[in-house]
Amino acid sequence: MHQQPENVFGRRHFLQGAAMLGIAGLAGGTLASCGSPSSSSSSITFWNLFGGGDGARMIDMEQAFQRQNPASNFKAVTLAWGSPYYTKLVMSTVGDSPPNAAITHLSRLRTYAAANLLEPIDLPFLAQYGVTENDFLPAVWQRAQFDGKLYAIPLDTHPFVMYYNVDVCRKAGLLDSDNNLKPLQGPEALTDAFQRAQKVTGDIGLSLAVQDTTVWRLFNGLYSQLGGDILSPDGTKFVLNEAHAEQALTFMSNLTLKNKVANPNIDYAGSVALLGGGKAGFHWNGEWEVTTFEGTMNFNMVPFPNVFGGSQTWADSHAFIIPRGATPDQETKAATYQFITGLLKQSLTWAKGGHIPAYLSVAESAQYKALKPQSNYASDAAVAVLDPAAWFSGAGSQFETVAQSSFEGALTGQMAVPHSLQLFHSSVQRLLDQPVPLPQSVNG
Amino acid sequence: MSDTSIRQQVIQRDASHSLKASPKRASRWRLDLVGWGFILPLLVVYTIFLLWPILLGLRMSLFNWSLVGSGTNEFLGFGNYAEALRDPDFWSSLWNTIVVTVISTPILVVLSLVLSLMVNSVTGRMQWIYRLAFFAPYTLSVTVMALIWSWMFEPGFGLLNGALTSLGLPSVNWLTQPGVAMLSIVLVTIWWTLGFNFLLYLAGLQQISKDVYEASALDGAGWWNRVRYITIPLLNKQTLLIVVLQVIASLQLFGQTYLLTSGGPNFSTRPVIEYIYDSGFTNFRAG
Numbered sequence: 166m167h168q169q170p171e172n173v174f175g176r177r178h179f180l181q182g183a184a185m186l187g188i189a190g191l192a193g194g195t196l197a198s199c200g201s202p203s204s205s206s207s208s209i210t211f212w213n214l215f216g217g218g219d220g221a222r223m224i225d226m227e228q229a230f231q232r233q234n235p236a237s238n239f240k241a242v243t244l245a246w247g248s249p250y251y252t253k254l255v256m257s258t259v260g261d262s263p264p265n266a267a268i269t270h271l272s273r274l275r276t277y278a279a280a281n282l283l284e285p286i287d288l289p290f291l292a293q294y295g296v297t298e299n300d301f302l303p304a305v306w307q308r309a310q311f312d313g314k315l316y317a318i319p320l321d322t323h324p325f326v327m328y329y330n331v332d333v334c335r336k337a338g339l340l341d342s343d344n345n346l347k348p349l350q351g352p353e354a355l356t357d358a359f360q361r362a363q364k365v366t367g368d369i370g371l372s373l374a375v376q377d378t379t380v381w382r383l384f385n386g387l388y389s390q391l392g393g394d395i396l397s398p399d400g401t402k403f404v405l406n407e408a409h410a411e412q413a414l415t416f417m418s419n420l421t422l423k424n425k426v427a428n429p430n431i432d433y434a435g436s437v438a439l440l441g442g443g444k445a446g447f448h449w450n451g452e453w454e455v456t457t458f459e460g461t462m463n464f465n466m467v468p469f470p471n472v473f474g475g476s477q478t479w480a481d482s483h484a485f486i487i488p489r490g491a492t493p494d495q496e497t498k499a500a501t502y503q504f505i506t507g508l509l510k511q512s513l514t515w516a517k518g519g520h521i522p523a524y525l526s527v528a529e530s531a532q533y534k535a536l537k538p539q540s541n542y543a544s545d546a547a548v549a550v551l552d553p554a555a556w557f558s559g560a561g562s563q564f565e566t567v568a569q570s571s572f573e574g575a576l577t578g579q580m581a582v583p584h585s586l587q588l589f590h591s592s593v594q595r596l597l598d599q600p601v602p603l604p605q606s607v608n609g
Numbered sequence: 610m611s612d613t614s615i616r617q618q619v620i621q622r623d624a625s626h627s628l629k630a631s632p633k634r635a636s637r638w639r640l641d642l643v644g645w646g647f648i649l650p651l652l653v654v655y656t657i658f659l660l661w662p663i664l665l666g667l668r669m670s671l672f673n674w675s676l677v678g679s680g681t682n683e684f685l686g687f688g689n690y691a692e693a694l695r696d697p698d699f700w701s702s703l704w705n706t707i708v709v710t711v712i713s714t715p716i717l718v719v720l721s722l723v724l725s726l727m728v729n730s731v732t733g734r735m736q737w738i739y740r741l742a743f744f745a746p747y748t749l750s751v752t753v754m755a756l757i758w759s760w761m762f763e764p765g766f767g768l769l770n771g772a773l774t775s776l777g778l779p780s781v782n783w784l785t786q787p788g789v790a791m792l793s794i795v796l797v798t799i800w801w802t803l804g805f806n807f808l809l810y811l812a813g814l815q816q817i818s819k820d821v822y823e824a825s826a827l828d829g830a831g832w833w834n835r836v837r838y839i840t841i842p843l844l845n846k847q848t849l850l851i852v853v854l855q856v857i858a859s860l861q862l863f864g865q866t867y868l869l870t871s872g873g874p875n876f877s878t879r880p881v882i883e884y885i886y887d888s889g890f891t892n893f894r895a896g
Contacts, residue, residue: 248871252891259676280677280893376785376874432785434764557892570875599692602893604678 207496208238209265209504214250215243218456219518226511230504239504247561254488258282263488265501271308271317271482272552273559275400275607278311280556284487285314290498294506296524304547305523309484312609317484318505320512321520324480324545325382327470328440328448330362331463337361337446350471352416359426362446370426372445374436375576380417381568382479383449387413389550390475396593399606400555403593407586414582416472418575429577440464452519455539466538468545480549481560482523485509521546554607557596567592674896676889682896689896701876702884705791709880710859713795717855718848720799721806726836728807729814740811747804755868758797759784762869784870787877794866794878801865802858806851813847814840 215223220243227241242264244250251273257263259282269277277283291297298306301319309317334340339358341347349355359370373379388395391413393406421429431439440448441458448454449469458464469478485505492498512522513532521543522528534540558564571589574580580588670689672682693699728739746754761768762783770780783793817840825835841848863882866872872879872887879887888894 248887248891249867255677255893256890282677432764432782563887563892566873566875595696599892599894600673602673602675602677604675 207494207500208240209497209500211239211241211266211504212250212254212264213241213243213268214246215268216246219453222514222518226508226514229511229514230507234503234507237500237504237507239500251559251561255280255282258488258490261490263491265487265491265497266505267486267488268320268483269317269486270560271319271484272554273562274309274317274484274486275311275554276556276559276603277486278316279603279605279607279609281604282489283316284489284492285316286318286487287498287502288315290502291318291506294502296506296509300525301523302525302546304549305482308482308551317486318509319482319484319523320509321515321523322480322482322546322549323451323453323520324542324549325386325449325469325478326452326466326542326545327468328450328454328458328464328466330440330443330446331465333362333365333443333446336365339446346465346467352472355470355472356419356424356426359420359447360424363426366444366446368444369428369439370445371420371447371449372431372436372439373420373427373449374431374433375421375429375573376432378565378569379433379436379450380572380576381565382451383417384410384413384568384572385550385552386469386478387416387472389477389479390471390473392475394553396553396555396558396597398554398608400553400558400608401597401601401606403590403597405586405590410586410589411582412473414572414575414585417572418582421576422578427576452521452539452542455519456517464538466541468542476544476548477550478545478548479551480545481551482549483520484523516540555596556601556603556607557599564593564596567596669896672896674894676893676895678893685896698876699881699884702872702879703881705878706860706862706880706882708791709795709798709862710856712792713798713859714852714855716795716799717803717806718851721803721851722810722841722844722848724803725807725810725814726840729811743807744804746801747808749801751801751864752868754797754801755865758793758800759869762793785874787874790870790874790878794862794869797865797869798859798862802855806855809847809851810844813844817843 211227213220213223223243224241227239231237231239244253251269254263254267254269255277274283288297296318301309305319305322306315309315309319329339329346331340331344334346335344337358339347339349339361349358361370363370373383385395388406388410391406391409393404393409395405396402397404420427428436428439436448436450437454437457439445441462443462452466455466468476485508487501487505492501509524510527512524512527513530513536516522516527516533516536516539519539521539522533523546527533528543528546533543552558552560552562552564555564568589571585571592574588575582575585671684671686673685673688674682724743728736728743731739749757764770764780764782764785767783769783774780781789784790821839821843822835825839830838861882862880863886866878866880867883867886870878872883
């Protein structure tokens with residue numbers, strides 16, 4: 166099940182997470198002791214999986230919330246990203262001692278809702294804290310639904326985007342008079358731009374991690390631009406459009422093998438370092454590396470390009486959930502909703518890490534719009550394509566691992582494109598053939 | 610003394626013996642009860658946390674048993690076993706465990722023997738430092754050990770790659786490259802668990818009487834012959850114990866891989882225990 170920027174990334178996150186845990190614990194302890202003893206707020210626990218910069222920003226948001234609500238009494242716990250986090254979250258819920266609030270990726274939401282692991286969000290109650298459906302884009306709100314009910318309060322959307330080195334692209338003649346990238350559309354124009362950037366860097370045109378989940382994310386975006394699903398809506402059948410899949414994967418394979426604008430053997434950290442070191446003109450990745458490049462180089466970010474006639478791009482979304490049985494009484498429920506909505510309103514801090522805020526009051530604010538390059542790709546929130554829903558899919562899941570390892574070969578040259586697609590089919594079919602461990606379908 | 614008096618004495622002794630016997634039997638019964646009393650706490654814990662879960666586990670294994678939902682528990686007989694045996698992922702994870710066992714066991718046995726011989730030959734005040742140096746890693750918990758090594762293996766600024774690049778060698782993706790990752794796990798395991806074998810050998814070495822060495826030295830045996838014909842045969846018991854313990858420990862491989870690679874990249878370091886963990890907990894499929 167192991168999760169690959171996540172792999173490189175995850176380990177680092179784990180370390181930082183472990184450190185954060187200590188800090189959060191300390192902070193929680195200190196803050197709790199500052200809380201007024203006469204406070205009626207009950208004590209709540211919040212679990213998340215944020216390490217690194219995200220972890221630090223989450224702690225900033227928690228501290229800001231505490232300053233605004235001195236009576237609030239919460240404890241934040243950071244756990245290792247990915248499968249370890251989700252396994253603990255599920256086991257604690259099954260074992261009837263869940264945290265009161267937790268973070269999930271929306272790509273996992275339908276599985277957890279179908280497994281009866283979540284409390285539906287009480288909309289009238291939520292409205293008392295000033296948060297309603299109108300505070301979210303319809304597309305984002307829709308992703309948090311299961312069986313006609315809201316099961317999560319979205320915090321962000323984090324899409325797969327395009328980074329570029331401004332100096333390299335200027336020399337390659339790819340910028341307009343305002344130093345912005347001229348629009349690039351279609352496979353030929355993109356390949357041409359990558360080749361021109363490659364002439365400038367003398368190394369590669371596009372840096373793209375081949376050895377991690379990036380290949381799956383790229384495939385999911387490109388395939389969605391062509392149109393089509395991978396799994397049936399109930400997550401039980403493999404319905405891949407073979408022609409579209411082949412077209413998308415061939416384009417990807419050509420980048421590394423035929424046109425050689427990208428490196429066929431590079432891991433996640435290496436791909437980030439290539440852009441950072443000026444050895445690549447472009448970089449395809451999730452927006453979350455923005456803070457890595459900030460202050461170290463002249464770069465910019467734009468939405469993932471329209472390659473095949475659509476602006477769809479892979480994304481996922483962090484959201485708050487309330488595990489089943491986490492709000493046994495009104496007082497705990499009030500404290501939990503107050504905490505979640507309080508953090509939600511701090512989304513501007515969160516947006517600095519690159520994530521598009523889901524909360525519209527922030528996403529539409531002048532401050533967010535002034536946040537560059539983070540707000541350049543805000544339009545991706547509406548066109549984001551998440552992992553297909555199934556009991557074995559979602560962020561850091563076994564599905565992501567098998568998809569990645571199937572497609573990877575087509576970029577490294579170990580496998581021809583049709584062979585790679587066959588492997589994808591047979592690997593997913595093996596997951597589909599297992600008995601479904603959920604009491605109901607993932608589409609309700 | 611006459612014969613009769615002796616016989617009388619014997620009878621008396623017998624009588625006194627039989628008189629004392631019945632309280633003794635009662636006290637033995639009482640002693641048994643006390644014994645049971647002592648092991649009862651352990652027995653209760655053992656039953657609740659080991660025997661009962663094993664029975665529950667066996668029961669679950671015959672059903673389609675989901676951790677998260679009721680209504681999916683249908684009886685499958687040996688269906689789950691058949692599925693596992695047909696699952697290539699099960700075999701590849703079992704193979705990973707076997708590979709680690711086969712690579713690490715000989716190294717752990719031979720290396721700990723060599724180190725204990727070396728340390729045992731050190732005399733004087735510094736001996737404890739050498740003993741401690743090799744045993745110290747064993748005292749770390751798996752979490753601490755994994756944290757230390759994940760820093761050492763770090764691709765960008767880790768100690769190992771730092772050393773390689775300063776020698777002008779290319780850096781290695783210790784934990785993210787298939788093939789290499791498994792060797793990294795073996796390396797870590799050796800560093801971590803060597804100390805225990807080392808200690809067992811060291812204890813064994815100290816039990817070998819000096820006389821045997823002196824006698825063989827008088828017979829003209831050199832250092833190597835003494836090791837070959839005296840030390841190693843006399844350490845046979847320790848070696849057997851170490852090999853058995855080592856194989857058991859290697860087959861239980863989980864913590865290191867879970868913390869360092871999570872079984873990746875692409876399941877290439879996932880041991881069979883993690884396959885079980887993934888199926889049962891991560892994928893909710895307890896049975």
